[in-house]
Amino acid sequence: MKRRLPLVVYLSPVVIVLVVGLVLLIVRCSEAAAPTVGLTAEAVLVSEDGGAIGTVAFRQTATGVLIMADIRELAPGGHAFIVHEVGACTPDFRAAGDHFNPTGGGHGFIHSTWKRGESGGAHGGDLPNLYAGSDGAARADFFTDGITLDTGPRHSIFDADGSAIIVHERPDSYGTEESDTGDRVACGVIQRT
Ligand SMILES: [Zn+2]
Numbered sequence: 001m002k003r004r005l006p007l008v009v010y011l012s013p014v015v016i017v018l019v020v021g022l023v024l025l026i027v028r029c030s031e032a033a034a035p036t037v038g039l040t041a042e043a044v045l046v047s048e049d050g051g052a053i054g055t056v057a058f059r060q061t062a063t064g065v066l067i068m069a070d071i072r073e074l075a076p077g078g079h080a081f082i083v084h085e086v087g088a089c090t091p092d093f094r095a096a097g098d099h100f101n102p103t104g105g106g107h108g109f110i111h112s113t114w115k116r117g118e119s120g121g122a123h124g125g126d127l128p129n130l131y132a133g134s135d136g137a138a139r140a141d142f143f144t145d146g147i148t149l150d151t152g153p154r155h156s157i158f159d160a161d162g163s164a165i166i167v168h169e170r171p172d173s174y175g176t177e178e179s180d181t182g183d184r185v186a187c188g189v190i191q192r193t
Contacts, residue, residue, distance in 0.1 A: 125147065
Protein backbone atom coordinates (compact mmCIF):
# COMPACT_ATOMS: atom_id res chain seq x y z
CA MET A 1 0.00 0.00 0.00
CA LYS A 2 1.27 3.35 -1.05
CA ARG A 3 1.88 5.71 1.83
CA ARG A 4 0.94 9.34 1.17
CA LEU A 5 3.64 11.83 1.98
CA PRO A 6 2.65 14.78 4.12
CA LEU A 7 1.49 17.81 2.12
CA VAL A 8 4.42 19.86 3.40
CA VAL A 9 6.85 17.63 1.50
CA TYR A 10 5.14 18.49 -1.77
CA LEU A 11 4.87 22.15 -0.91
CA SER A 12 8.39 22.76 0.39
CA PRO A 13 10.03 23.03 -3.07
CA VAL A 14 7.34 25.53 -4.03
CA VAL A 15 8.00 27.54 -0.89
CA ILE A 16 11.74 27.48 -1.52
CA VAL A 17 11.27 28.72 -5.10
CA LEU A 18 8.97 31.50 -3.91
CA VAL A 19 11.38 32.60 -1.17
CA VAL A 20 14.38 32.59 -3.53
CA GLY A 21 12.34 34.52 -6.09
CA LEU A 22 11.35 37.10 -3.49
CA VAL A 23 14.96 37.56 -2.34
CA LEU A 24 16.12 38.03 -5.94
CA LEU A 25 13.35 40.57 -6.51
CA ILE A 26 14.34 42.56 -3.41
CA VAL A 27 18.00 42.54 -4.48
CA ARG A 28 17.06 43.74 -7.98
CA CYS A 29 14.84 46.50 -6.59
CA SER A 30 17.56 47.78 -4.26
CA GLU A 31 20.05 47.75 -7.15
CA ALA A 32 17.64 49.74 -9.29
CA ALA A 33 17.34 52.33 -6.52
CA ALA A 34 21.11 52.86 -6.33
CA PRO A 35 22.14 56.03 -8.20
CA THR A 36 24.36 55.82 -11.27
CA VAL A 37 27.48 57.50 -9.93
CA GLY A 38 29.18 59.76 -12.49
CA LEU A 39 26.16 60.83 -14.52
CA THR A 40 26.52 64.47 -15.54
CA ALA A 41 24.29 67.24 -16.81
CA GLU A 42 24.54 70.95 -17.54
CA ALA A 43 22.35 74.00 -17.90
CA VAL A 44 23.44 77.07 -19.85
CA LEU A 45 21.84 80.01 -18.09
CA VAL A 46 20.37 82.84 -20.13
CA SER A 47 19.30 86.22 -18.83
CA GLU A 48 15.97 87.87 -19.61
CA ASP A 49 17.45 89.47 -22.76
CA GLY A 50 18.49 86.03 -24.00
CA GLY A 51 22.25 86.28 -23.52
CA ALA A 52 24.22 83.41 -21.98
CA ILE A 53 25.48 84.41 -18.51
CA GLY A 54 26.90 81.20 -17.15
CA THR A 55 26.61 77.49 -16.57
CA VAL A 56 25.38 75.14 -13.89
CA ALA A 57 26.97 71.69 -13.89
CA PHE A 58 25.42 68.63 -12.21
CA ARG A 59 27.21 65.45 -11.15
CA GLN A 60 25.57 62.38 -9.64
CA THR A 61 27.26 60.88 -6.58
CA ALA A 62 26.29 57.87 -4.49
CA THR A 63 24.34 59.98 -2.02
CA GLY A 64 23.08 62.94 -4.03
CA VAL A 65 23.88 65.46 -6.72
CA LEU A 66 26.73 67.96 -6.70
CA ILE A 67 25.69 71.23 -8.36
CA MET A 68 28.36 73.70 -9.50
CA ALA A 69 27.30 77.19 -10.55
CA ASP A 70 29.44 79.70 -12.44
CA ILE A 71 27.35 82.73 -13.32
CA ARG A 72 28.03 86.36 -14.29
CA GLU A 73 26.02 89.54 -14.83
CA LEU A 74 23.78 89.12 -11.80
CA ALA A 75 22.72 91.94 -9.49
CA PRO A 76 25.03 91.89 -6.45
CA GLY A 77 23.54 90.13 -3.43
CA GLY A 78 21.41 87.06 -2.71
CA HIS A 79 19.32 85.16 -5.24
CA ALA A 80 17.05 82.17 -4.79
CA PHE A 81 18.50 79.30 -6.83
CA ILE A 82 15.96 76.58 -7.50
CA VAL A 83 15.33 73.58 -9.77
CA HIS A 84 11.97 74.03 -11.51
CA GLU A 85 9.64 71.31 -12.74
CA VAL A 86 9.66 71.85 -16.53
CA GLY A 87 12.67 71.89 -18.85
CA ALA A 88 11.70 75.05 -20.70
CA CYS A 89 12.78 78.70 -20.59
CA THR A 90 10.76 79.96 -23.58
CA PRO A 91 8.64 81.86 -24.51
CA ASP A 92 9.52 83.26 -21.08
CA PHE A 93 10.89 81.88 -17.82
CA ARG A 94 7.37 81.11 -16.52
CA ALA A 95 7.56 78.12 -18.89
CA ALA A 96 9.76 76.39 -16.30
CA GLY A 97 6.71 75.99 -14.07
CA ASP A 98 6.83 75.82 -10.29
CA HIS A 99 9.55 74.47 -8.02
CA PHE A 100 10.45 70.82 -8.75
CA ASN A 101 8.29 69.03 -6.20
CA PRO A 102 8.17 65.25 -6.71
CA THR A 103 6.82 64.46 -3.23
CA GLY A 104 3.95 66.94 -3.15
CA GLY A 105 5.61 68.92 -0.39
CA GLY A 106 5.75 72.53 0.73
CA HIS A 107 8.36 75.19 0.00
CA GLY A 108 11.33 75.72 2.25
CA PHE A 109 13.85 73.03 2.98
CA ILE A 110 14.70 74.12 6.51
CA HIS A 111 11.13 74.11 7.74
CA SER A 112 11.15 71.99 10.87
CA THR A 113 8.18 69.82 9.95
CA TRP A 114 9.23 69.09 6.36
CA LYS A 115 11.71 66.39 5.56
CA ARG A 116 12.91 66.20 1.99
CA GLY A 117 12.23 62.99 0.14
CA GLU A 118 9.14 62.06 2.10
CA SER A 119 5.59 62.67 0.96
CA GLY A 120 4.74 66.17 2.03
CA GLY A 121 8.41 67.01 2.52
CA ALA A 122 10.15 70.09 1.18
CA HIS A 123 10.44 70.68 -2.56
CA GLY A 124 13.17 68.53 -4.10
CA GLY A 125 14.26 71.55 -6.16
CA ASP A 126 14.81 73.90 -3.22
CA LEU A 127 18.47 74.87 -2.82
CA PRO A 128 20.45 77.34 -0.71
CA ASN A 129 20.68 80.90 -1.99
CA LEU A 130 23.31 81.99 -4.49
CA TYR A 131 25.25 85.19 -3.70
CA ALA A 132 26.73 87.43 -6.39
CA GLY A 133 29.67 89.68 -5.59
CA SER A 134 29.88 93.39 -6.38
CA ASP A 135 31.07 92.47 -9.88
CA GLY A 136 27.90 90.40 -10.46
CA ALA A 137 29.74 87.08 -10.53
CA ALA A 138 28.67 84.09 -8.47
CA ARG A 139 30.49 80.80 -8.11
CA ALA A 140 29.08 78.22 -5.73
CA ASP A 141 28.85 74.48 -5.24
CA PHE A 142 25.82 72.85 -3.68
CA PHE A 143 25.00 69.30 -2.70
CA THR A 144 21.46 67.93 -2.61
CA ASP A 145 19.66 64.62 -2.23
CA GLY A 146 16.40 66.21 -3.39
CA ILE A 147 17.04 65.35 -7.03
CA THR A 148 18.67 62.57 -9.03
CA LEU A 149 20.10 62.46 -12.56
CA ASP A 150 18.91 58.87 -13.00
CA THR A 151 15.79 58.26 -15.04
CA GLY A 152 13.04 56.44 -13.19
CA PRO A 153 13.02 57.50 -9.51
CA ARG A 154 10.28 59.95 -8.67
CA HIS A 155 12.87 62.61 -7.79
CA SER A 156 14.46 62.33 -11.25
CA ILE A 157 14.88 65.73 -12.92
CA PHE A 158 14.79 63.85 -16.22
CA ASP A 159 11.11 63.03 -16.08
CA ALA A 160 8.81 63.34 -19.10
CA ASP A 161 8.98 67.15 -19.31
CA GLY A 162 12.52 67.63 -17.96
CA SER A 163 13.61 70.34 -15.53
CA ALA A 164 15.21 73.79 -15.49
CA ILE A 165 17.29 75.77 -13.03
CA ILE A 166 16.19 79.30 -12.22
CA VAL A 167 17.96 82.24 -10.58
CA HIS A 168 15.46 84.54 -8.90
CA GLU A 169 15.71 88.27 -8.30
CA ARG A 170 15.76 88.04 -4.50
CA PRO A 171 16.95 85.51 -1.91
CA ASP A 172 14.72 82.76 -0.58
CA SER A 173 13.37 82.78 2.98
CA TYR A 174 13.73 78.97 3.07
CA GLY A 175 10.14 78.62 4.16
CA THR A 176 10.39 80.53 7.42
CA GLU A 177 7.93 83.05 5.95
CA GLU A 178 6.00 83.55 2.72
CA SER A 179 8.68 83.58 0.06
CA ASP A 180 8.74 86.47 -2.38
CA THR A 181 11.78 85.95 -4.56
CA GLY A 182 10.71 88.42 -7.25
CA ASP A 183 11.29 87.97 -10.96
CA ARG A 184 13.07 85.07 -12.59
CA VAL A 185 16.32 86.66 -13.78
CA ALA A 186 18.07 83.67 -15.34
CA CYS A 187 16.95 80.28 -16.63
CA GLY A 188 18.62 77.19 -18.04
CA VAL A 189 17.21 73.90 -19.28
CA ILE A 190 19.08 70.99 -17.62
CA GLN A 191 20.46 68.61 -20.24
CA ARG A 192 22.52 65.44 -20.00
CA THR A 193 26.18 65.80 -20.96
ZN1 LIG B 1 10.28 75.44 -3.17
